[in-house]
Amino acid sequence: MAEKVTITDVAKAAGVSRQTVSNTLNSPEVVREETRKHVLEVIERLGYRANQAARQMRTGRSRLIAIGIEPDGDGISGSWADRFLHSLSETAAQEGYRILLYTAADDHAEIATYEDLLGAYKPDAFVLTGTHHDDLRASWLLERGLPFVAFGRPWSDLPDARHPWVDVDGAAGTEAATRHLLAAGHRRIGFIGWPPGSGVGDDRRAGWARALGGQDLSGLQRSVEDGITAGESAARDLLAADPGVTALVCASDSLALGALQAREPGRPVAVIGFDDTPAARAVGLTSVHQPLGEAAAACVDLLARALESPDAEPPSAHVLLPPSLTIRQSA
Amino acid sequence: MAEKVTITDVAKAAGVSRQTVSNTLNSPEVVREETRKHVLEVIERLGYRANQAARQMRTGRSRLIAIGIEPDGDGISGSWADRFLHSLSETAAQEGYRILLYTAADDHAEIATYEDLLGAYKPDAFVLTGTHHDDLRASWLLERGLPFVAFGRPWSDLPDARHPWVDVDGAAGTEAATRHLLAAGHRRIGFIGWPPGSGVGDDRRAGWARALGGQDLSGLQRSVEDGITAGESAARDLLAADPGVTALVCASDSLALGALQAREPGRPVAVIGFDDTPAARAVGLTSVHQPLGEAAAACVDLLARALESPDAEPPSAHVLLPPSLTIRQSA
DNA sequence: CCGCTAACTTTGAACGATCAAATCATGCCT
């Protein structure tokens, strides 16, 4: 049985009132130095910890941040959640928050979950992942004025989103990858990406195009759904159509793994993937690495800041982090 | 602003008392059928959800399950957390529990976190992962009679652990892998594993040995630390030492990926890994697949059962799940 | 028509914290 120490126990042991103990922790400046020290000592000695539930009832704040985790599609490009969650949890703990998990099949289910959570656990904020065009979740949260941060840009047509977000600059990543290939002497560099329309995919394609400047890019790219097999056939097709191509930049590691297998003996082709997943490390695939730890920390920071001062929302609460290139054998 | 509906609001709207509303939800059998229906209707209409914090204050139960996530070593063999967490969260939600995350660098830090959490959020139970010999966390929790379940056997010398656990039968996995190779005509089948002493590693080796019956196994195995490069050199060494070996069973996908690279042209060697990680899928590696979803569900079930009846601990609260073999090109 | 039981419903009290307002010292100025 966990021995429970209440604020009253501490107050009695220290010979002061409940409120003085509470003040010692929450508004130390109103307590006399001497008293404060003494109370802190007793708190330490008894191992007192403020009960969150009781605190929440009075203050309305739970010090809980909710985040949804997805079923994780093919498992290759999706395994960033691990690192992100770890860092999120760690940073949150430092700021005095804890992470509450939930799952939801789609946007509607996720909104239903919000209602559930807000009724029961009342998390102070939400972290959204996998943002997309016309994200119902974001609008729902915005309408109700609930604090949240998106990991991923809103990709809306608006010049500036009305909510905080943190993202990794995908275009900068593919641009760096392409420049790396150019520096290695490659001239015709292809791109295997996803069908136009997804913000993330279009962004990654744009970085590649930017690095190649004014070149004629028609014929140098293919668009397919994510996956190894799709990547393989797209790469095979592209390589066959243009014998001059010596390198490929891909929108994901899945596609890149496919591209690797599309190579034929006698024709070396450099390949660069995106996400620096365990699979990339395993096969020696050069890949764009996302700073997930920093991204998670940035999410927590934005939320913590917003929660401290609910009135003055920082105007430019948008963080765009630069990725780095992890160079291995494949390029 | 999230509109908050309290039990009193529902009571007023339904023309009954608080307690009747409470009973409708918690002890439906004591409420008259007619009243119950009416109250449920009003609850639905107002979108009422019981406030967890308030409930917890009275009942002492938070309906929160805490789980620690690790920094995730080399990232290849470690990416099971994703799937496990997703399933854990989903199953827990169905039983009315939510998942609270925490991180800790080592056993001592983890225990400090327990004290923190128990003082503040008071989770009803814990899920331990990465269990090992002389696990301080398990003893600490046991001493205090706190409900928990370990994902992974305790690997102690005792015949039976004194706490519930869920695990995947690693020996059965390597045994199935070995039998699969035997059925394909292989006769000399090697094993690349970890140094003796780790419960998980020894268990996986045992399955391979069991499948090979009375064969002389000396010279057919190598023990190295986990990792691709280590796996490669171990495999190379083993294959050179015994020209009759035509297949290798490995204790992890990392080792297996190394073994794949150790093959020389002209000498086909079948390789089977363990964990069915994304990397295995990527390179077409046959691998032993752990039923993580079921494992997570089993964890929640055990906990939920234990929490319902805190007195009568089920005697055989141990679940050993059989893995399956995901067959790909490599074997 | 009273009394008793069974079925159902309502009424205080409590969980542990914080907010708001009241109380108690203390020092300074006139």
Next chain:
DNA sequence: AGGCATGATTTGATCGTTCAAAGTTAGCGG
């Protein structure tokens, strides 16, 4: 010495729920 601001601490009320006990209603036998 009295008045008064200032600082430090204490006291009562409250958040929303459930427990325990008390209250109400109806049914039924004598």
